[in-house]
Amino acid sequence: MSDTADSNGSWAEIFTPRYATVTLILCLGVALFAFNAFLASTALPTAVQHLGGLELIAWALTLYLVLAIMGGAGAALLKQRLGARTALLVAGAVFLFGTLIAANAGTMTEVLIGRSFQGLGEGVVAAICFALIPELFPARLVPKVFGMQAVVWAVAAFGGPVLAGLLTELVSWRAAFLVNVPLVLIFAAMVAVVVPGKADTTNESPGFPGIRLLTIGSGIMLVALASIAPPLQAAALLVGAAILLVGSVWLDRRSRVRLMPTGAFWPNSVIGSGLLVVLFMPVAGATSAVYLVLLTQQLWGYGPTLAGAIGAVMAVAWSLSAITVANIRQRETRKLLIRTGPALIALGLIGILIGLLTGQLIIVLLSQIAIGSGFGISNGYLNLTLMEAASDAERDRTSALLPTTQSAGNAIGAALAGVAANTAGFATAITVEQIHLAIIPVFVVGATMAGFAFLAALRMTRLMNAHATQSSFAAAQ
Structure with missing residues (x-):
């Protein structure tokens, strides 16, 4: 591609009828992750006051993050086998399921279970939305799409804590979690109509890459534990995490069907x-x-x-x-x-x-x-x-x-x-x-x-x- 091959790209084009719906879908996918991060961090302290389990509050983020990374690592394979539309709908349903569990939790353990499902679903959604960008947009518009996603993050950074704070104070901490429900439903409806659903059936089923996903998840879990451990133990955990994460890359390079390029x-x-x-x-x-x-x-x-x-x-x-x-x-x-x-x-x-x-x-x-x-x-x-x-x-x-x-x-x-x-x-x-x-x-x-x-x-x-x-x-x- 030449230096001026994408000279016809403009901001207005990503909002034309051809691309506007797709742009909105991708921004909603980012919004699920961005707003959820700020909504949860603001509402969880109040949830802990009501449910008890203060010692578990850090794990609400830890488990979410670990499952999100594992979901993202396997997202390309899931898209290949199910097609982008089905994979996004399934992941959205998993995220919604987790949201409902967390919002209706009676104990902090149930909140952690809900956050885990949220992380798994959102990890897949975010990764597949990224994978769809070069598929649904020409190269000249890709920088504009990333610019719009940056705007969504900025809005979430300001609006997320304010919205969650108001809902938590005026309604309930559960309402802050339930904000995700209409976002997921709108996202799913638009995905069902717009996103292509064809799966790649040219290759044999590769099976489930459980060992690699478990290695990645274990490595990130050790990283998360290192952040709350005493210095010497933290150093040992980080070394262990490095070994596991490098090992996961090494294993993937030698696998017949890879998770990574x-x-x-x-x-x-x-x-x-x-x-x-x-x-x-x-x-x-x-x-x-x-x-x-x-x-x-x-x-x-x-x-x-x-x-x-x-x-x-x-x-x-x-x-x-x-x-x-x-x-x-x-x-x-x-x-x-x-x-x-x-x-x-x-x-x-x-x-x-x-x-x-x-x-x-x-x-x-x-x-x-x-x-x-x-x-x-x-x-x-x-x-x-x-x-x-x-x-x-x-x-x-x-x-x-x-x-x-x-x-x-x-x-x-x-x-x-x-x-x-x-x-x-x-x-x-x-x-x-x-x-x-x-x-x-x-x-x-x-x-x-x-x-x-x-x-x-x-x-x-x-x-x-x-x-x-x-x-x-x-x-x-």
Whole structure:
């Protein structure tokens, strides 16, 4: 594809009758994940007060995340065997089932069961929605689709906690969960009408990849446990998680029917190095996501609303920057954006640390803008590049793996930040000076992960240039 091959793409086109319904379906799929995350986190503390089981509240997120990653890992295979329409409808039903269990729970154990079903269903929905993007949209419109998804996340970041808070206070914490019900029903109705339903029947049934999914799930579970374990135990859990996750990739490479594309997470290909960027960026970003709101309250005495608004600046910057760069046509400029994104995240994390240590709010806000912009300018073109680099036979696996990898990165990043904070004594820090000393390694670890993402992005774009040179040479011959 030439540099100007997608020059006819416009924002208006994704809202024309041809694409508007599909755009809405994909945005609803993202909204299920985005709003559910904020609704649940806001309503669960009240649910615990009513049901008891405070010691289980962390598992409401942990089990959701583990099952979402497992569901996302198997989504491409599910789409292949059932077809996109049936797979989405089944996953939506699983999510709805989990929502109803959680909303009507009489104990925290029932809430955990419901959250597990929610995670499994949403993991499949998110992954298949990603896989449908290159299938239902031309390449010129893909950056606009990712820009719209960024807008949905920004709306959820602001509206989700407010909506959940109002429902919890004025009605019930159960109502905050039940908000998902009409969203799922609308999503399912539109999927049934619009999404293609043909399954791939050209290959023999591959069977159920239970060992690989169990290995992935166990690895993420160890990551989640590391975030709440003492430092030495956390380090051991992270090592165990790394072994399991690397082992799952190794097993997949040797399987007859794979869950992942060829070369996944191996830096010797565009797809392999690109997936490393997709993994390391949220690992880095989790540092700010986990600790910034808490730190502004501890260090500066801000209330939850003001602290939350500072945290949401990143989401707004992400959305605005994604929209701003969505019309970029030149390939070299897109490569530059992919490389610049991780660099901005690294600078932003160091900037937040400096702002917190010096008490300068303006530095924190500018750094939040830098982090959000880093994600916004690079995420869409990174995803598009990976989709285009995949062969037709592997495009579903590549596309479906993107949200799964991002979720895994968020989980790993939260765990690493927790280990760094606990090792530095953050949990027992009382004075401002003690808190300052404890957060330095947290943000240094985050910036280091962003540095790894930058190196992987350099590797990816160099491989792209090498492939382009080889293609030009072959064409000249």
